[in-house]
Amino acid sequence: MVRSFFIAVQFLTRFPLPAFDRPKGRDAGRSLLFYPLVGLLIGAVLVALNEAAAGAAETVRAALLLAAWVIVTGGLHLDGLADSADAWVGGLGDRKRTLAIMKDSRSGPAAVTMLVVVLILKFAALQTLVVAGAWQALLLAPLLGRGVIPLLFLTTPYVRPGGLGAAMAAHLPRYASMGVVLATTLAVSILAGKPGVLALAAAAAMFLLLRALMIRRINGTTGDTVGAMVELTETAVLVVIAV
Secondary structure (H helix, E strand, O other): OHHHHHHHHHHHOOOOOOOOOOOOHHHHHHHHHHHHHHHHHHHHHHHHHHHHOOOOOHHHHHHHHHHHHHHHHOOHHHHHHHHHHHHHHHOOOOHHHHHHHHHOOOOOHHHHHHHHHHHHHHHHHHHHHHHHOOOHHHHHHHHHHHHHHHHHHHHOOEOOOOHHHHHHHHOOOHHHHHHHHHHHHHHHHHHOHHHHHHHHHHHHHHHHHHHHHHHHHHOOEOHHHHHHHHHHHHHHHHHHHHO
16 A cells, blocks of 8 residues: 555655556556545645745745646646647537547647636635635645545546556545545545635535536546546635635
8 A cells, every 4th residue: 555655646746756667457546545645745835835935925925836836746637637628629529539639749729728727716816825824725725636536536437448547447446435535525624624614615516517527528537637627626626715
């Protein structure tokens, strides 16, 4: 299980770790169990940076937090968001065309527009949260953003054969994953108070909406749509708490 944890950290972040071989089988599936914990680690980095930059202007602190967020995650999920945006617009409602566009590494106008909108929303929400001293949101957004991934794999077919995502879906420990999702939900609702309840509501609404769109368009999920869900869930959590 320790190996699975480090695989999750290596995949979801750019923290300096010893290189592992490409995970296969059970290791890939088990790594999903640690995704919420990795989200919490990312949040802890953001909280520490927010404290370290306490003397800076709120706008500067928000910009530093957003930049650090992108750097720590390597823009992994932003890439999935961009590919999904292009595919949803360019796919014209066709499943095969949508999946084909998602495999194209080039970014079109829809991708650029979506990235700009999401980053602006995150920046504005972060600035508001910094002013209010609502540091809990810095933990809750990355935690729930990655906490929805095991839930998505539990409830949604993975439609892209081959690759890491297919191995995760095939070897996901289902009962353990249910336990992780339940434990994450209870911990957030009990320990984080009102911000936690608001964050859970935002994450649940975004999950239901995006999953319905995925099922309707491609009959399941892919690595890119997982990334899109992470980014949009994080954004929803930040905006709802800020509002």
